[in-house]
Amino acid sequence: MKLLTLVYDEALEDQITAVFQRSMAVTRYTKIEGVVGARMDALAESDYATDRRNNVILVVADEQTMELIVRELRALREQIGHGMRGVVTRAEALI
Numbered sequence: 001m002k003l004l005t006l007v008y009d010e011a012l013e014d015q016i017t018a019v020f021q022r023s024m025a026v027t028r029y030t031k032i033e034g035v036v037g038a039r040m041d042a043l044a045e046s047d048y049a050t051d052r053r054n055n056v057i058l059v060v061a062d063e064q065t066m067e068l069i070v071r072e073l074r075a076l077r078e079q080i081g082h083g084m085r086g087v088v089t090r091a092e093a094l095i
Helices: 010-023 040-045 063-080
Strands: 002-009 030-037 052-061 084-090
Touching: 002 010, 002 063, 010 052, 010 063, 052 063, 063 084
Parallel strands: none
Antiparallel strands: 002 052, 002 084, 030 052
């Protein structure tokens, strides 16, 4: 099993949700809304960067399903250019 941790701009909610609905027969995930963050490149350019409103989504799926999700998320990122970052790790144990 794999675990995806994805942080994305709340403005992308509909596009992100659509990826999970297409890639998974039954959508199962945990979402944390209203997480605050700042772009590090904006901080590097000045002393101040406005906070961004983000969501975090955690998804556990089998490897084949995760490959589909990652492929779609990468395509979306290429299309929009910014606003999301994620990492896939191995889910060692499920409770």
